Amino acid sequence: MSGQVYGRVALIGLGLIASSMFWAMKRAGLAGEVTGYARSAETRGTARRIGLCDRVCDSAQEAVQGADLVVLCVPVGAMGPVMEDIAPVLKPGATVSDVGSVKRHVIDAVQPHIPEGVHFVPAHPLAGTEHSGPESGFAELFDNRWSLLVPVEGTDPEATARLRALWEGMGAHVDEMDADHHDLVLAVTSHTPHLIAYTMVGVADDLRRVTDSEVIKYSAAGFRDFTRIAASDPTMWRDVFLTNKDATLEILGRFTEELFALQRAIRTGDGEHLHDYFTRTRAIRRGIIEAGQDTDAPDFGRGQKK
C-alpha cells in the first residue's frame, strides 16, 4: 500500500477531493513532491497555512511544470478552460487525470487540449462528504471506497496502471468503466438522488404554514438526511446537472413515473401495492451493507451509542 508512484504530482483546485488526495498520498508516501493551485488567493493562503501541498503556486501553469501527474480537481464545468490553460507547459510523457463526477463531458472538454505525448486518464473517486473547501479533506476519505478509471480510446495501458496504483495506494478499490455507462450509473446512484433531496428541502423551505423553525426542530429521520445531501456545494452540483443532462433527465423520467404510480396507490388506498413496493427495496440496502459500502449501525451510528 505504499512506495512512491509518481515523482511530482500537481493538484489543480484545492477543495475536498484534492485536499483528501494530498493527505492520502502523504500517508502512504506515494508522491515525491505535490504542488497545488487554487483559483482564489484566499484558498491558496489557507492551503499554505495548513500545509496543504508541499508547494502552493500562484498559477496553474507554474504548478504543473515538471509534473508527472496532473489531477484536475475543479468543478466539472471548469475542467476544459483549466486544461486549455495548462496544455502548453505540460511535461512530455506526463499524465493528466481528473476527479470530476461526470465523465463524458469532461472527456469532450479536456481531450482536445491534450498535447501529443501526454496521457489522459479520466477518473472519478466515489467518495465525498457534504463539506467542501481546502480544510475539509482527510486522508481516510477514499479508504475502502471505489474509484472508477475511465480510459479513453488509445490510452497507454502503462499510464492507466500507474494511476490505478496511486488510487489503490490512497486506499481505494479501482474499477474501469466506459464513460457513458459511468454517467448513467452515477445518475442513478448519486446525481438524481441529489436533485431529489435538493427539491424536497426546497419544498420545505417554501411552505409558509410549516414555519422554518418547525421544519428544523421536528426534522425527523428522512428529511434530516435530505438536508445533509442538499448542503453540498451548489457550483459542483450545478455543473453536474448541466453536464450529465441526458442521463439525469432519463432517470428523472423513470422516477416520476414510479412516483405517480405510488401516488395513485395512496389516493386509491391500495395498501398491497405500497407494501409490496416497500418490501422490494429492502433487499438493496442489505446488499450495500454486505458489500461493505455502508454501516449497519442504526441511523448510521450517528449521535450516542446505539
Added chain:
Amino acid sequence: MSGQVYGRVALIGLGLIASSMFWAMKRAGLAGEVTGYARSAETRGTARRIGLCDRVCDSAQEAVQGADLVVLCVPVGAMGPVMEDIAPVLKPGATVSDVGSVKRHVIDAVQPHIPEGVHFVPAHPLAGTEHSGPESGFAELFDNRWSLLVPVEGTDPEATARLRALWEGMGAHVDEMDADHHDLVLAVTSHTPHLIAYTMVGVADDLRRVTDSEVIKYSAAGFRDFTRIAASDPTMWRDVFLTNKDATLEILGRFTEELFALQRAIRTGDGEHLHDYFTRTRAIRRGIIEAGQDTDAPDFGRGQKK
C-alpha cells in the same frame, strides 16, 4: 430526570418504539411495573428471552389490566382494533396514549372506543431508526429528540402533564401540537421524504442496464442514504401513507411542481436557477445542526475517523 411517574405501564406492540420506551423507563425508574404484549408468539418469546418488560402477557387485555398508562405501539392502521379489544378492561382513571406517526387518523380510530373516565393523550416521538422489532430498541433513542403530544378536546390537563413527565424522563423534549398541523408537518419532514426515498431505490432496482451489483458497489453519497430510509418497515409505512393521505398528497404535489421546474432548468441549461436553488437549501441544514438535531460530522460521522 428520574423518579416514578406511573405505577404500572402497559406496552401494546413490542417493536422498536416500545422496546426503546421500556429501556428508557428502566434507565430512569419511571414506572413501577411494565407489562407488554405483542401479536405473535415469536415476538413475545423474544421479549421474554431478552428481558423486555417485567411481564410479557399472552393477551392485550391481560397486559392492560390494572395499568395506569397504556401505550399503543402498533402500526397506525392497527390502533383502532387494538383499542376496541382492550377498552372493556381498562382501569378507571387510566390514561391511554399511542406513538403512531399519524395523529388525526389515530384519534378518529381510537377515541370512539375510549371508555368514560379513561383519559386519551395521543403522542408521537420524533425518533427512530430503520430497524424494527423487539431487539432493535435502546434506552438512548429519545435523548434530545422531540416528542409531540396531541391532546384532544377535553383532555384532562393533569393526564397530559403526567405523560409529559414520562417523555421528559425518557430524555425527550416535549411540545404540544394540533393533530392536523402535526400531520402536515410530518408529511414534510418525514412521510414525503420516505416515499421519495422508496421510489428512488425502486427505480434503481428496476433498471436492468445498471445491474444490481453496480448500484450496490457504486452506491455513492445520496443513494446510499436513500437505501437506509427505504429499508424501514413496510407495514408501518404502508399505514402511514394510507392514513395521512391528504397531507402526503398535498406535499407530493408541491414536490413534483418544484421538481419539474428544476427538470426544465436542466433541460434548458439554466445554471443560474440551479445554483440559486442549491444555495437556498443550505441554510436549513445549518439550522438543524444549530438546533442540535443532527451531527455536523461529515457524512454523519459514519465509518472511520473523519
